[in-house]
Amino acid sequence: MSILLHENDFWKNLNNNFAVPLILVDGRACLYYLVSNIHEDLERFITTGMTETKVFNVLPKEREDFLISHWAQLGFIITYHDQRMTYMHKNVSITYLKVKNPKTGVIISLLPWFLLPDRPYPIFIYIFAIWHYQIEGNKSLSQTAAATGKLFGIKEFHKSTVSRSIKALENIIDISRINSPLSVEQPELPTYEDLNKLVQEILSSAASIESLEENYREMIKPLPKPVNRTESATRALSGIPIEYSKIIKDKEVIERNPRDTRKRPPRPRCEEAECVQRPPRFVDFERLEQTRKDFIETCRCIVLDAAISYHRFLV
Numbered sequence: 001m002s003i004l005l006h007e008n009d010f011w012k013n014l015n016n017n018f019a020v021p022l023i024l025v026d027g028r029a030c031l032y033y034l035v036s037n038i039h040e041d042l043e044r045f046i047t048t049g050m051t052e053t054k055v056f057n058v059l060p061k062e063r064e065d066f067l068i069s070h071w072a073q074l075g076f077i078i079t080y081h082d083q084r085m086t087y088m089h090k091n092v093s094i095t096y097l098k099v100k101n102p103k104t105g106v107i108i109s110l111l112p113w114f115l116l117p118d119r120p121y122p123i124f125i126y127i128f129a130i131w132h133y134q135i136e137g138n139k140s141l142s143q144t145a146a147a148t149g150k151l152f153g154i155k156e157f158h159k160s161t162v163s164r165s166i167k168a169l170e171n172i173i174d175i176s177r178i179n180s181p182l183s184v185e186q187p188e189l190p191t192y193e194d195l196n197k198l199v200q201e202i203l204s205s206a207a208s209i210e211s212l213e214e215n216y217r218e219m220i221k222p223l224p225k226p227v228n229r230t231e232s233a234t235r236a237l238s239g240i241p242i243e244y245s246k247i248i249k250d251k252e253v254i255e256r257n258p259r260d261t262r263k264r265p266p267r268p269r270c271e272e273a274e275c276v277q278r279p280p281r282f283v284d285f286e287r288l289e290q291t292r293k294d295f296i297e298t299c300r301c302i303v304l305d306a307a308i309s310y311h312r313f314l315v
Contacts, residue, residue, distance in 0.1 A: 023307055036304060040060070090153075096109060123303055124152075128244075129162045134234045170232075170233050184302060186300070237302070
């Protein structure tokens with residue numbers, strides 16, 4: 001299969017041939033390709049949160065060796081890069097490939113679909129925090145932070161992270177003009193063989209990262225804001241089933257005895273006493289486990305749809 005790429009119509013030609021989760025970020029020195037079919041060990045860790053290792057490769061070794069050998073024969077430079085990530089009470093390292101055409105300087109980074117450059121948590125954690133706060137009626141950043149930290153094993157997940165993530169998604173909505181729900185259906189993606197050809201075609205056809213940024217500046221620069229940013233962001237994530245938000249138990253109704261109307265002397269007040277907020281009570285372990293797995297699979301589809309349709313990271 002041959003893909004004819006012309007820089008004056010880059011994204012259109014790509015998407016006519018594949019559903020390509022390819023992202024160009026302003027000021028970055030590379031294109032990001034989001035890999036969905038990741039190494040089984042990494043997939044198991046993301047799904048279950050359990051692992052006996054601290055370092056993961058994105059691609060299966062056999063596939064990785066084949067791609068490296070083929071690209072090296074074409075004169076491309078392949079390097080390994082590591083990024084730290086915190087998830088399920090563990091700090092791990094994700095190792096991914098960068099492929100460079102030394103003649104043009106164009107680089108493609110092969111990231112797993114959940115990894116955000118220079119961010120400490122997987123993207124589905126940020127998206128859950130944004131969505132949970134919205135679906136709960138924008139009531140409590142602290143409650144959302146607690147629910148997110150409990151579900152994904154992040155001990156110190158702070159409400160300020162929730163607030164920043166909401167603003168980040170709203171900015172993406174502004175830039176991309178996402179005015180419909182992102183898909184929760186798994187898209188058909190390039191196979192490993194297609195990925196091999198795709199990387200080759202991109203690196204051979206794109207003159208430089210700077211020229212791509214110049215030609216497609218409207219895709220990576222802010223546009224005028226829509227009328228209601230929050231409503232647009234809520235609509236973009238509206239395909240997520242609402243039951244995934246039920247992490248914190250509802251407050252129990254306490255039955256009280258009939259009111260005692262006898263007059264009593266007032267109790268002395270302690271002026272130094274502070275009101276202490278009780279920590280939330282969460283649903284049981286099995287419910288948390290199933291919710292996390294289901295949400296991650298739904299989020300995978302949303303993230304890939306944003307990358308394919310708008311060529312964006314969501315956060």
